[in-house]
Amino acid sequence: MNNNWPELSFDKLKDTVATVQLWTQIVGKIRLKSMPWLNHSWHVTLYVSPRGLSTHSIPYGEGSFQIDFDFIAHWVIVTCSSGEHQYIDLYPRTVASFYKELFEKMALLKIEVTIYAKPNELDPAIPFAEDEVHKAYDKEQMELFFKALLTINTVFTQFRSKFSGKCSPVHFFWDAFDLAVTRFSGRKAPVHPGGAPNMPDRVMQEAYSHEVSSCGFWPGSEQFPYPAFYAYCYPTPATFGQQPVEPAQAFYSTDMGEFFLKYEDVYNTADPEGALLVFLETTYAAAANTGNWDRQALECDFSWLER
Incomplete structure (x- = not known):
């Protein structure tokens, strides 16, 4: 076993993740209301x-705060x-309890922020102050999930370094509870249809205003009960899902329009970092080649500077 890659089980994680996702939505919404709008909701x-x-530093008054x-x-x-x-x-505490105490503690620090106090991209969207349903927190499982995030973040950062075009940070989206990094072709995209639960269409349309190739890590769902890596592009060329990707265990879901790798x-390979990196690189190539991206202008290699 590679100690940087803990064993993860959706069945053991799911209740804790369902609660922590809502806690992170509360904190993320505080950052949302306190920061100037950045493109693609960054x-x-x-x-x-x-x-x-971490939220990293958030400007407030004459100083800043961080959660x-x-x-x-x-x-x-x-x-x-x-x-x-x-x-x-x-x-193991309810979302309502966490929400109440967090805003009480912020009041003690004289931080006043008003958020939209219901979840996004979740259905049903129980108001945070009323959510007595979600209250699981398994410390051991959360530690394992976080340990995986640390290693995945490192691999994603390495992948990001090979692109000189516009690229997102490696960042964690609390709405879907996934770690992601996104590359851009530089061209505008068709208007996105929207349709995410409890998410305004205009937000989705701004997020996908330009052509993207995106990849990430997600803990799974009841419909797909496996922590997994994903890769998609928008818009999606008709031949995107037919492209060869590696490693051999990767597959394309026609229902989702994405590539997946459990x-x-x-975890079970001799070289987990290498297996993940080749998945990121080959799925990006599938998007860039079928989307006619100018790869020569967008890609880079700074390995010569590291010698």
């Missing part, structure tokens, strides 16, 4: 930190540039 995301997930999930100590810490901070413990298939 102002809303969280980032993998050495101990969990961090610590999945090692199992708490959330709100830190201010004034030197003040407050903690919120993570344990986490367990990466």
Whole structure:
């Protein structure tokens, strides 16, 4: 076993992930309301930190604050540039309890932010203050999931370095609870149809305003009960799903219009990092080749600078 790649099980993770996703939505919405709008909603995301997930610095008043999930100590810490901070413990607690305490602690720090207090991209969308349903938190499972995020973040960062065109940060989207990185061709895309649950179409249309090749990691769902890597492009050329991708365990879902590679298939290889990197590279090539991207102008190799 490669110690950087913990064994993950959707059945063991699912209840904890369902709760933590809603906690991260609350924190992510605080960042959303406090930051200037960035293209493709990049102002809303969280980032993998050495101990969990972080908003990074958020401007506020004459200073800034930051909210961090610590999945090692199992708490959330709100830190201010004034030197003040407050903690919120993570344990099997309801979303309503977490929501109430977080805003109480922010009030103590004199941080006032009003959010849209219902989930996005989830159905049903129970208001956070009323959600007594989601209350699971398995510390061991969350530690395993976070350990996987750390390693995946490193591989995604390596993949991102080989592109000189416009590219997103490696960032964590709390709405779908996935770590993602997106490359752009530089050309505008057809208007996106929208249709995500509890998400305004105009937000989706701005997010996909330009041609993209995107990949990410996702913990799975009841319909697809496996943590998995995915890769898609928008718009999707008719021959995208017919392109050869690696490793051999990767497959294309016609229903989803995406390539998938199960986490367990990466975990079980002799070289998990290499298997994931080749999946990212070959699925990008499938998007770029079928979409007629100017690959020579968009790709780069700085390995000569590292010698």
